[in-house]
Amino acid sequence: MAFLIFAIMGSPVAVAASAQPPATADRPGCAELARSDLSKLRDAPAIILSARLVKPAAGVPNYCEVKGYGWRNVEFRVRFPIERWNGKLVVFGTGGQAGSIDVDDPVIRDSRTGAALRKGYATAEHNGGHLSGGLDAQWSYDNESALLDYGFRAPHVAGLVAREIVRRAFNSPAVRVYYSGCSNGGREALQMAQKYPYEYDGIIAAAPSLFWSDQFVALGWAGRRFAGPNPVLNDAALRTLHAAVIAQCDHLDGRRDAILEDPRRCRPDLAKIACQAKAESGCLTQDQIRVAQEIYDGPRTPEGKVIASSSAMPGSELTWSTFSIVGPYSDSVMRFQTFTPPAGPDFVPDENQLADYVRRAGASDAIIAATNPDLRRFKANGGKLLSFMGWSDAIGGIAATIDYYRTVERLMGGRKDTQDFYRLFMIPGMNHCTGGDGAYDVDWLDILDAWVSRDVAPDVVRAVHPDADGKPVFSREIKPFVD
Structure with missing residues (x-):
C-alpha cells in the first residue's frame, strides 16, 4: 500500500497545497479532500488516497484530481475544474476487461475527460472493480465478487463516490449526472439504465457489448x-x-x-x-x-x-x-x-x-449481459438514453444493438413512446466506437445535455470526418434509427 500511495502522490505535476486556491468556510481546498471520510457512504464506502491540484497544458483548465478505492476493489479517479464548474458530473465507462483507470490523459486531443473538463464538467472513471490487463479475463477465475463488480456494481459505486466528492468539493450536489461509455463501457451504461434507473439523468451507451456470451x-x-x-x-x-x-x-x-x-x-x-x-x-x-x-x-x-x-x-x-x-x-x-x-x-x-x-x-x-428491455422506471424518472454504433463495427454486435432497441420499442408501446427518451443512431462508415471512412465525430455529450437540460431532442445529428489534425474534412447528417 505504501508503494501505491507513493506512486499516486509522487507525480511531478502535483503541486504543493500552498499553491492551491485557499479553502473557504464552506468549501475545502483540493488537498483537504484527501482527509474526507467516506467510510459510511451508503452502498459505496470508500477511502481517498490522494487529492492534488493539476495544472495541465493544451487548454485544459486547472483541475483537482482525487483518487481512491470504493467497496470492494473499485479504483476511482474524480476530476473537477477548480473554477467555472458547470454543476454537472459525467462518469465514464471502461473498455474490454477494464482493470485500470490510467488510460486517459486530458491533454490528448481525443481525450474524453479533457473535452469534458474544458466544458466545465466534473468527471469520474473507474477500473471495473479489479486490476488486470484490458483483454485478459483471468482475473475473474473463481472470483464471483469481482465479476459482480465488473458486471454492474463498479460503475454504480464509482458514480456514488464521485457524486459525494463533488458535493463536498463545492458544498453543492451536481445538478445533472451522466454516464458515458463505449463497448464494455456501453454495456455498463445500459446496466445503469436497467439496474439503477434513478441514478443518472442521461446516459450514452455506444456500441454496447450487451449480449455477452453471444x-x-x-x-x-x-x-x-x-x-x-x-x-x-x-x-x-x-x-x-x-x-x-x-x-x-x-x-x-x-x-x-x-x-x-x-x-x-x-x-x-x-x-x-x-x-x-x-x-x-x-x-x-x-x-x-x-x-x-x-x-x-x-x-x-x-x-x-x-x-x-x-x-x-x-x-x-x-x-x-x-x-x-x-x-x-x-x-x-x-x-x-x-x-x-x-x-x-x-x-x-x-x-x-x-x-x-x-x-x-x-x-x-x-x-454481465445488459439485455433487460424494461426501461420504464428510467423513463419515469426523466432519464434520457442516447445510443450509437457504426455500421462498419465488425466486432461490436450490430444485430444485438438493433434487436435490443426494437425490443424496448415493443415493450414501451411503440416508437413515439420510446423515442421520447431513447434514441439509437447508426453511423455509416464508422468502426468500433470511433474512426472509419465515414463521418463519425459527434459531440454526444452536448447533445445529451441539451436533451436532458433543455428538452431539445436530437431529431438529427451532424457527424464530421476529421483529418489527422482534427479539422473537418466532410460531414453527414444522421437521423435516429427506424426500421
Missing part, C-alpha cells in the same frame, strides 16, 4: 479464421473484397461516396470477383470467398441455424484483421467467464459445441 462466441469463432501469420483472408484479399462490395452497393443509397448508408441492403455477389484461370491478384480464390461468406453469416449449425450473430456487415471488410486480436480475447472470456463453474485455463473452444456454449452461459449472462 458476442464472444461469434468473435472467437471469427478470430480462428484470422489466426496465425497467413490467414486465408490476408490484407490484400480484404482490400479486394471491400472494393468489390463498394462497387456493387455504393449506389444503393443514392450517393456515391464509398460509404454504405445501410449495409443490410447490400448483398454482394462474390462470384463476380472469383479468380479465373491463373489470375492471382485483384480477385479471390474459392477458399477466400468461402471464408468471406462465413464471416458475413456468422457461426451456424450444420442445418444453417444462426448460433451467434455476426457484426461483420458489407463495407466493414477493412477492419476484419482485428479478429486476430479479439479472437484470443474471446477465448479468454470463454475460459474464465462464460461458464459456471469456469472452464479454466486449459479450455480450448470446440466449434462443434458453440450452440451448447451459448446455452450454458446463462449464469454469467445474468451478471
